[in-house]
Amino acid sequence: MNTYTLYLNSKRCIGCHGCVVHCKANKGLPVGPILCEISHERLKSVRGVPKTEFKFRSCYHCEDPFCVTICPTGAMKKREDGIVYVDAPTCIGCMACAGACPWGIPQHNPETNKAVKCDYCMDRLDAGLQPACVTKCTTHALKLMTMKEI
């Protein structure tokens, strides 16, 4: 059962891509893997003002994740609180997970030759902190919500 989800208040989001870099910096990722994404539709005129809204996407932490099933070494795991994560020491970097995921979420880290993905910064959560993208969001538009809150 999933416990968490990341919610973007698109009214407050300014599309600065801070979250992308906060995430990469926290995980010490090199150029290549990007674990969350900010996107938007083309501008459309709304009452004379060209507007768009930003969307945030990271891993969906599926109820029944294909990436976990397909992983040959059992490195891709789902915790009791629903977080799907990579157990780095066990990962062999075969990237079967990325192929199995409908959205290609798991990314290859060329420095470690292992898969890497959003795990809601579970080390931070376990220490009573918020994920990097939430903590440092430029406009405090990102929130970590529990399913109960929703």
Added chain:
Amino acid sequence: MKKSVWSMCGMCTVRCPIRVEVEDNTVTWLEGNQHILKGALCAKGSAGPALVADKERPQQPLIRRGGRGAGRWEAVSWEFALDYIADKLKTIIDRHGPEAIMASSRGGPFQDLVKAFTHALGSPNYTDHDSACGRNVHHASISLFGLGRKGFIYDIKNAKHLVLFGRNILASLRPAEVNQVMDMLDKGGRLTYVDVRQTLTGIKATNFFQVRPGTDYALALALIHEIIKADGYDAEFVERYTTGFDELAYFVENYSAEWAAKECGIKVKDIHELVGQLIADRPKVVFHPGWMLSRYNDSFYASRALNCLNALMGNIEVEGGLIFAKGAGDCGGKGPRSLTELSPKPTAKRADGVGDVYKQFEKGPGLFHLFYKAMATAQPYPIKGIICVRHDPFSCFPDPQAQKEALDNCDLIVSIDTHYSEFGWYADVILPESTYLERDSMIALQKGMKPRMIMRSKAIETQADTLCLCTIIKGLATRLGLDQYFPFNTVRELWEWQLEPTGFTLADFEKKGFVEYADKPVLYDRDKLEGKFKTPSGKIEIISQKLDEWGFPSWKPYESPAKPPKGQYRLVFGRSPLHAHSHTINNPLLNELMPQNTLWINTREGGKMGIAEGDLVDVISGDVTSVVIAKLTDFIHPEAVYTVHGFGRQIPLQTRAYHAGMSDQKLMKGQLQNMDPVGGGLNLCETFVAVRKSSKNHQRKREL
């Protein structure tokens, strides 16, 4: 060993307060100071550790061995480099006098060291980047309020209406300010955005005006006209605290909404609607007078008109308006010592002519671009040595080729910077400064509603053979026999000396990373603002005595901007939230997200030229041609093309940024001395460029 360090970001010149966690001399986490930013930081802020780790920044002092700009460098020791510079400076002083040396640094709280060093040498020629930034706004503010542009804090959070003319506040961003804007919008506040294109800011706007380039002044004048006509201004405030209102009313008589609608290419109904909103929302209306407003040849007057609208709203020293920035003295305290106070004030006239030939410009940093004139002509006297600290004039000012030709008259060019700058690449010596995470900086006072002292402490030890600016300047001063003006051996001694008169100690910074002079916002009594405006009359001078004295009108009759010739477009530029001008283009993490810029072209105009989205286009000005990817959009004025500033870099050692995208300033041929005669800002949006589909587009596949 783990530690937590209070410090200050240095990825751009906003200088956000940060907290850095360090383990074994490695940054493991950094975030915005919780007490001020509640953790918030922008993308650039998080890319700081990537800058530290980047081997494509200078790793040790370098001395040029080939021709200037040829890129043949010899790595030398700090001792050698500082001896070399000191010897050269001595020779210049012996031959031409100390005033033949100029120095420039980023403006802001840390200019003290460089300014003090210049003065200690005996040269008045300290300058900064501001003639390509906020000079017009600054001078406009002085002419009206007697206070510079930093004399007021904008209380955006509590405003009901924020009006922005080209101030792309959510992209060219300062996290604290951005949060104020978002809070205002969350509370139902209105945002009016005026620009030649739609931006990340404009998409949040209540009212959006896509105006013809160069017509900001027209719209501002029409707003003044309509507000006066509707008796919608704060008559009591205007009567009490301003001079020259009647002249203004007379001046704007012909500048109606109907006139402006035609001039700007917008709907008259929308202007009337805006005027109605402004009157309803006043006094809690903030007209942003502009930040980087070195753009058009009437930008000074546009900024003056915007600030005048603030006065008409009666929004001075009210919640949700413009609040006087308070200093230590307003709280009964004393500010930290500055080194400039120690150095004798040089008596020579400035080589840029500021304060002498140009009485209308404030002496402080003068105007950098005018020094090029002095270099080229040796008038009023020669400039033979130049030191630029964290300032890249080639990326900042127009026409680097013209700058190089002027610099060729110099015997010594020194660049002190954390990264390779285009200027540094042409210099004789590159002194690599430690990155902001590896260096200590001087304590500075930050004025505001709650004035505070801020400081940067190094979080980690240096990763390359670099030094902090305090140590570099001290090293040079010692070699030149100027030790008495720099009474410290370590940065800690400097801090303690600075803090002595304040009554605070370094320990007071430990709790929050800064020291506040007040618990609550300090506000003046709005009924007793007499004397707070530092104009000759003590009032807000809608008609300025000083401008009058210098022979400039307080209000310039509006002149319609030139239309670009057929096949040409007005080149405008701006910022992305992912990059800080040219400094960050080569940062691995920021480069990954934005490796190059594009040229925005109006969809219909692109269609006329057979240009499709993603095509390569040639952008031509004089003998300069840049090739860049086209982005077609309906939401840019057909007369303009737009690009993000900072790209098109030509430093081979910056492999990621090398020749990526195009450089706007290199296309500004012949514009180096094209400045606003009253504001001193350069006219950086007065270049027309030709655009055509590039022959570099793939025509067909030729491989087998």
